[in-house]
Amino acid sequence: MRVLLERNGRWLNAVLPGDGQGDCTTESSVPTRFDIPLRRRTTQSLPLVDAVFLHGSPAVGNYLEAQRRERVRGLNDNFADEMPHPHEKLWQEQCPCYSHEAIALEDGRPMPWSDGSWYALREKELVPWTFPDEEPWEEVFLNGNDYQVIRRIT
Structure with missing residues (x-):
């Protein structure tokens, strides 16, 4: 899965596990084009x-x-x-992860997973969090200048 989103005038391209390429994140000044455009909806929770x-x-x-x-x-x-x-x-x-409408969340809050990682991740910025029709779900956190990808299977 690939997630592309605009952040602070730059484009974040997150290639998440499952593409056969491993996970990585890159930033660029121009967007990479993908087949499925998404619509942004602003909500508060x-x-x-x-x-x-x-x-x-x-x-x-x-x-x-x-x-x-x-x-x-x-x-x-x-x-x-x-x-x-x-x-x-x-x-x-x-919470969008319980919705059947959302496929990704930008700038949300970490989920309280059973592994207890919420406490450690609460200070990091959750960039995208994906909710495909099936697991796994991926979270990408920004910690300083580094990105951390976490794959979740419940």
Whole structure:
């Protein structure tokens, strides 16, 4: 799979695993042409509950303390209080990876995968995140001047 998107006046060409070429990312001043043009739609989504726990206000910290939870522990099935679960449900309804319309996300937030990588990746910029009809899904992160491609299979 190849993903091409414009970022800051430059074109990012991400060749993702599956093309027989391995993964790589390059930038250029002119776009490479591909067969399937995409339409951009701007949307906003809620932050992940784990991000609210980690970066939330002092009131969030007080709530977590009352629940005997640390900010760095994310939401999971053994969270006793029901209060965060409606937020998580609404987040899932808005997240493009649960949609059957989106095939890629530009400049989104990392997904809370079961490997726990969200915490480490939260400071990196998620450039594209692809949602083809079938797995795998690929995420490309920008870390300084380097790109990191992660292939996800659930």
